[in-house]
Amino acid sequence: MEDTIVCERCGSAIPASRMKEVMYEQDRRRVTEQLCPSCLDTVMGESGQVRGIVGERKAAAAHVTPPPT
Numbered sequence: 001m002e003d004t005i006v007c008e009r010c011g012s013a014i015p016a017s018r019m020k021e022v023m024y025e026q027d028r029r030r031v032t033e034q035l036c037p038s039c040l041d042t043v044m045g046e047s048g049q050v051r052g053i054v055g056e057r058k059a060a061a062a063h064v065t066p067p068p069t
Helices: 037-046
Strands: 004-006 013-015 020-026 029-035 049-053 061-065
Touching: 020 037, 029 037, 037 061
Parallel strands: 020 061
Antiparallel strands: 004 013, 020 029, 049 061
């Protein structure tokens, strides 16, 4: 049985393999959130700049600027 995680924006439980990682800086501190694919799409759409980086838990993550609201 696959582990599940809870999306940090909407609270949906999803399989860990579908979890997406997003990072941003806030007050000179790196913040990492685990999101469902739908919330990741929303965050990326609201952000001015998105680039791919190495994640903490996943091989790839999205770095967004400015931070999501």
